[in-house]
Amino acid sequence: MKYLFAILLLATPDPWSTLKRGEAEIRVYRDSWGIPHIHAKTPEDAWWAQGWVECQDRFYQMDLFRRSSRGQGSELRGREALANDRDRLRRGYTEEELRAMVESGGARFRAAVGAYTEGVNAWLKSGAALPPEYEALGEKPRPWSETDSLAIGVAMARR
Numbered sequence: 001m002k003y004l005f006a007i008l009l010l011a012t013p014d015p016w017s018t019l020k021r022g023e024a025e026i027r028v029y030r031d032s033w034g035i036p037h038i039h040a041k042t043p044e045d046a047w048w049a050q051g052w053v054e055c056q057d058r059f060y061q062m063d064l065f066r067r068s069s070r071g072q073g074s075e076l077r078g079r080e081a082l083a084n085d086r087d088r089l090r091r092g093y094t095e096e097e098l099r100a101m102v103e104s105g106g107a108r109f110r111a112a113v114g115a116y117t118e119g120v121n122a123w124l125k126s127g128a129a130l131p132p133e134y135e136a137l138g139e140k141p142r143p144w145s146e147t148d149s150l151a152i153g154v155a156m157a158r159r
Contacts, residue, residue, distance in 0.1 A: 021048050021122075028053060043108075044115040051119025051144075059123070060131035063141055066148045069155035076137060093154060098147035113146045120144040 019026040026049040027039040036053040040046035055062065067073045071088035073081035093101070102113060121143050134141065 019049055019052055021045055021119075044111055047112045047115035048119035048122070051116040051121075052123045055120045055123040055144075056128065059120075059141065060133045062120075062144075062152075065152045065155070066144075069151040070148075076133075076139065088155070091158075093151070095147060098150050098154075101150055102146045113149055116149060117144050117146050 015030045017028050017030075019028060024041065024045045026045050028049060029037045029039065031037065034057075036049075036057075038046050038049045038053070040049055064073065064076060067075055068077075068081065068084060069088060069092070071085040071092055073088075074085050102110065105113070124141060124143065130141065133139075
């Protein structure tokens with residue numbers, strides 16, 4: 001039993017990791033529950049890291065929300081999502097309308113959404129293993145956009 005404890009103790013991963021965004025180094029601490037705590041020098045670096053760690057932890061869920069909020073949920077979920085897709089396409093915003101909403105936001109809002117989007121896409125390009133659902137479905141995720149985040153926010157606000 002004491003050998004098992006020693007093996008588990010030695011196998012415990014370091015809770016700190018460092019992400020690089022250009023010249024900036026962003027430190028991420030994962031507590032005993034796996035919750036990331038981001039330590040960055042600028043708000044933009046913090047938003048970038050938030051996009052990275054959120055994507056790392058739950059990209060498939062993010063993609064489901066993105067597609068569902070845009071009326072494209074059936075691409076991943078099949079026929080069971082068709083009713084929701086029809087509703088979103090009928091009542092949702094177009095890409096042009098979402099883009100106008102992003103552009104009409106203040107400078108801090110645009111910087112936050114832009115940095116978050118960059119962080120998500122940096123993780124997608126990092127070569128990290130995708131969630132297993134993509135292989136099972138024969139799908140490849142498309143890059144994240146600023147309007148994807150806004151579409152999810154609008155869908156959540158309407159619930």
